[in-house]
Amino acid sequence: MSIFDEIKKKLSHEFIDIVEWLDNTNDTIVHRFERYQNEIKNNAQLIVREGQTAVFINEGQLADVFKPGTYTLNTQNLPILxxxxxxxxxFDSPFKAEVYFVNTRLFTDEKWGTKNPFMLSDDRFGLVEIRAFGTYxxxxxxxxxxxxxxxGTDGNFTNYEINExxxxxxxxxxxxxxxxxxxxIELYAANTxxxxxxxxxxxxxxxxxxGIELERFYIENVSMPEELKKEIFEYSRLDKLDMGKLAQFKAAKAMELAAKNEGGTAGAGMGMGMGFVLAQQMGGLMGQPGTQPFGGQTTQQPQAPPPMPAQVSYFYAVNGQQLGPVSFDKLKELFASRTINRDSLIWKQGMANWTVLKEIEELKSFLGGNTPPPLPTA
Structure with missing residues (x-):
């Protein structure tokens, strides 16, 4: 080997480039490796660290892609280029190519949310507005x-640019x-x-x-107007309560409050009268006799009539959709108008499963043609 070959070999080793990127940020997704006139010398060393990928672009066209590792850039490692x-x-001389380092780590705790409320249709509450937010x-x-x-050609593409x-x-x-x-509507917040x-x-x-993988998506909250929340809470409570007892309880509380708020002599008499009525009301509720206010003699007060039975509400299915609740009379109208028929599925509170209309005792009157049962034998 001549002295010129030795010098050439020595110089070629001294001028081997190192192509690498050390990420000092928390939000950079793509970084373009900057070189003078984009020239990379033959046999340069490419270092791709964990959580990175190196992509070579030639005149705007995608070429070779390198996963984590160390590579010597030559015709063997750059087949597409x-x-x-x-x-x-x-090749022996420097070559031109753009090298982009892509950050492939997981970007966590990114925020999302609805800027404006959006409309939903609910069978019971009509059109409602809700908002939602979370992370991904x-x-x-x-x-x-x-x-x-x-x-594209963005030399420093950040997390902010893609997040929008x-x-x-x-x-x-x-x-x-x-x-x-x-x-x-009440199930959206309960099933996030x-x-x-x-x-x-x-x-x-x-x-x-x-080219993006959605690793995780979380809905942290589904919110709605306060008025709608109150309506939902009231509806859920009324669905569980005995309406007759609730009406009696509220009437008793109203009389008690009125008795406390009366003032003066007339107010005292009125308060005593209201208290007496309250005692009678509560005595009827508890099954205990009332008392005379002055004579000290206990007398049996007439028992108050039982509360009116709560109206039964029915749900029904049409074309695979649940509709209702409706009253008995309304359900009868739907049957008469042929919106539902004898084989339509019906459900009410207390039933374990949906049942066809013709098998529900109190609805058999819809079908017509009922005949009385046979007389009992002597």
Whole structure:
């Protein structure tokens, strides 16, 4: 080997480049490796660390992609770039190519939320407005596609730049999914885990289209106006309470409050009278006799009539959808108008399962043609 070959070999080793990127930020997704005129010397060392991917772009066209590891850049390790540049017999001089390092780590605790309330239709409360917010996590699972479809020529692509697009996508898909779920309005806040999983499944194909994996999606809160919350609470309580007893209790409390608020001599008499009526009312409720206010002699007070029976409400199914509740008379009208028929599914409180109309005793009168049972034998 001549002295010139030795000098050439020594110089070639001294000028071997190191292509690498050390991420000192928390929000950089893509970083372009800057070189003078984008020239990289033959046999340069490419170092790709864990949580990174290196992507080579040649004249705007996607070339080679490198996963974590150390590589010597030559025709063997750059097969696509070699084909694009037409290096049939290898190369010795520096070559031009853009190198993008893609951060493939998991980006966590990203916020999303509905900027404006959106409308839902509920069978009992009509059109209602709700809001929602939560968090999500994502990572880049196809760096080449992500650079081509999203990053373009941006030399320093940050988390903030993609988040605005992802938030809009999430809100759009979330509102569509919630609207199609057709759940009772009070169940949205109580089933956030199930809704989160469903929304993630719906959104994942949209994320994959640009090379992103939606790792986690969480709905932290579904909120609604305070007036609607009060209506839902009242409805749930009334559905569980005995309406007759509730009416008696409220009447007793109202009389007690009126007796306390009366003033003066006339007020004292009125208060005593109201207290006496209250004693009679409570005595009837408790099954105890009332007392005379002055004579000290106990007399049996006439028993108050029992409370009016609570009206039965029925739910019914039409075309696979649950509707109601409606009263007995309304259900009869629906049967007469052929909205429902003898085989329609009906449910009311106390029934274990949905049952066809013709098998429910009190609804058999809808069918007509009823005949009395046979007379008992002597």
């Amino acid at each position: 070699t084909t694009l540049k037409g290096w049939k017999y290898g 996590s994502f990572r880049i699972n196809d760096p080449g596609k992500f650079i081509v479809d999203v990053v 697009h992802l938030k809009s996508l999430i809100v759009t898909r979330f509102t569509d999914t919630v609207g199609e779920a057709n759940l009772p 885990s199930e809704l989160s999983e469903t929304c993630q499944e719906v959104m994942q194909p949209e994320f994959n289209r640009v």
